[in-house]
Amino acid sequence: MSAAAGPGRPTPGAPPGPTGPQVRRHVVIVGAGMAAARLAEELRAGEPDPTRLAVTVLGAEAEEPYNRIMLSHAATAPAGPTATPIARLKPTGWWDRHHITLRTSTPVQAIDRATSEVELADGERIGYDHLVLATGAAPRIPPVDGIRSPGGGLAPGVFTLRDAAGQRELTAHLAAHPGPVAIVGAGFIGLEVACALAAAGHDVVVVHPRAWPMNGCLDAGGGAVLVRALTALGVRVVTGARATGWDGATLTLDDDEVYCRTVVLTAGSAPRADLARDAGLEVGHGVVVSDELTTSDPAISAIGDCAQHRGVVSGLVAPAWDQAVVLAARLAGTHPHAEYVGGVQVTRLKAHGLDVVALGALADDVYGSAGGADEATEVTTLCEPARGRYARVDVSAGRVVGAALIGHPEPVGTLTQLYENALPVPDDVISVILGRAEAVAAPTPSTMPATAVVCRCNGVSKGDLVAAWGDGARDRDALAASTRAGTGCGGCSAAVEGICGWLAAAG
Known part of the structure; x- marks a missing residue:
């Protein structure tokens, strides 16, 4: 557990000290994923004084907030003491320094709207003035015979990749069983895992029930080309087939079999909305929110993968971060009337040897x-x-x-x-x-707007990089340390280098 109660800092819910002012508002965030971390950061930036705005983040996982986007790549790293660590979103001590109470291994089991409190798994209650649900999404488990153990968990050899614990379990299993791997589901995550495993030397088969992979983003022509590209990378793709059974050594399909010791389920996800539903909040596919990002209870908001806005659950990190910025502006009072009207859909497959981008x-x-x-x-x-x-x-x-x-x-x-x-x-x-210059001027550091996102993994804009440069980060490594740009998939490294060079030339 990590807590950020420092000297002179009030404890949320406690009466004011004899010399300190009373805490004006207490925002409690349930969930400690990428949306929650961004919201906490923006809240503190909007109101730096913790005696005016207290922020508590409650995470069920043992980890501090980390970059979930890179779990598929970390899964193929060697297990053991030298294993690649997960990419934490904030450096050690950041939460304490910014007076944000971060509690890990702290699952919330209920919301008491009558008393404005959340109840933890151990019975402890924490009061809130405003509650934010950022509980994310859970992996969908397809109906495959034998995929679950008698206790209800996943059977031995079967894994999901939604959190750091699942990644570590998969990494350890692969070290002990380096044979063929079956991936069930050919969306972005499934193909990232497949390509990473193939690059690490595994025999990989992807099983997908639709006619082509990434059918939610590509048309038939694109899907056919993608299958050829995956085959060239050593990934076999079986489309139009469903997994029906698993016995620990064979994954049975409708009319085929895949011999493997490892199955990775990447068949989509479902918003974690049970807390909201049990509390009587309106829930559709996810927790229903307005343009103000409030639920059917004005004292409770929801953002990220658990939130349903205008009928849509995005499932992408960029819209979740946009929601965090809007909600923080409202709660911190920097822009009380800010609204979220929907985000743009931009997704890039971060896979070894494969470049796929989908817009809109x-x-x-x-x-x-x-x-x-x-x-x-x-x-x-x-x-x-x-x-x-x-x-x-x-x-x-x-x-x-x-x-x-x-x-x-x-x-x-x-x-x-x-x-x-x-x-x-x-x-x-x-x-x-074809990228011809005469078609349209390609964006350059000087022509990019300040709001242009350079690093999508960490939500870093050109303006963020310029501000960090002004604060003394005068090379790419320093910019990365200050903003975390380039510390995710690495796809923005060239852009960060270009902006760095432009700033240096500008003096």
């Missing part, structure tokens, strides 16, 4: 049921299966509304800028895909 949503049927083109959406595709390259860009009313890119890193920055900022798309979309 692709139109389902761009040619219409009668075979005629849908005039509302213009679709441009570029397909090179033998080279493992595919690009599709959907444009409506002159703006990018969706895109899928495989093996096309050149236009990612430009298309992301066009999509996120709803900028007009040049007439020659093919030139944009």
Whole structure:
């Protein structure tokens, strides 16, 4: 357990000291994931005085908040004392220094709305003025015979990868059983795990019930190219098949078998909404929230993977962080009327030897049921299966509304800028895909807006890097230490280096 009760600091819920002012408000955050950590950070930035705003974070895991995005890569690291540590979001002592009470290994079992208290698993009660649910999501366990042990947990050899404990268990098991691995589910996480395991020398089979992998982000053409690219990396993909049974050595499919000692379940996730439901809050697919991010109880909010906003549960870290910023502005009083109206969907597959980016949503049927083109959406595709390259860009009313890119890193920055900022798309979309300078000016350090996100893993913008430079972080390593940019998947390292060079040249 980690707590941040320092000298001269009031204990949440306790009466004021003889010389100190009374705590004005106490915000309690249930959950200690990436959304919760960002909210706590933004709350303290908005109100630095802990005697005016107390912040308590209650996490069920034993770990301090860490980068869940990188668990798939950490899973293939060697087990034991030299194992790669999880990437914590804050350095040692940060929570204490910023007067935020962080309690790990502290699951919450109930919310008492009548008394404005949460009840912990050991019976302790903690009062709140405002409660925030950031409980995340739980892995979906598909209905496979033998996948669960008699006690209700997962059977030996079966793992999920939603938390650090699961990652460590998988890593240890792989060290003891280095044979073939079956991945059930071919979404972003499943393919990241598959590619990481293949790169580490494992024989990997991905089983997916749909007609092509990443069917939620790609069309059929992109899916076919992705299968070829995965095959070239040593990952076998079985589509249109469901796992039906597991006996510890064989994963049985509808009409096939996969011999393996390890099964990793990456078949999606479900919002953790039980606390809210048991407390009588409105729950749909997730905890229903308004544009103000409040639930059906105005004293309780929800953000991140557990929250359902305008009918959508995002499941991505960037919208969760956007929600954290908005809610912190409201609770800290820096922008009391801030609202969250939805975030942009930008996801990048962080896999060894494979570059896949999805923006927005692709139109389902761009040619219409009668075979005629849908005039509302213009679709441009570029397909090179033998080279493992595919690009599709959907444009409506002159703006990018969706895109899928495989093996096309050149236009990612430009298309992301066009999509996120709803900028007009040049007439020659093919030139944009090919990354030609004459199509549209590629974003440079000088032309990027301050709000442009450079490091998506840690939510670091260009403005954050400029501010850190002004505070004395004068090289890439120092910028990384100050902002954590580049400490996630590493995909932004070149961009951080470019901004560093630009700042140095500017003096």
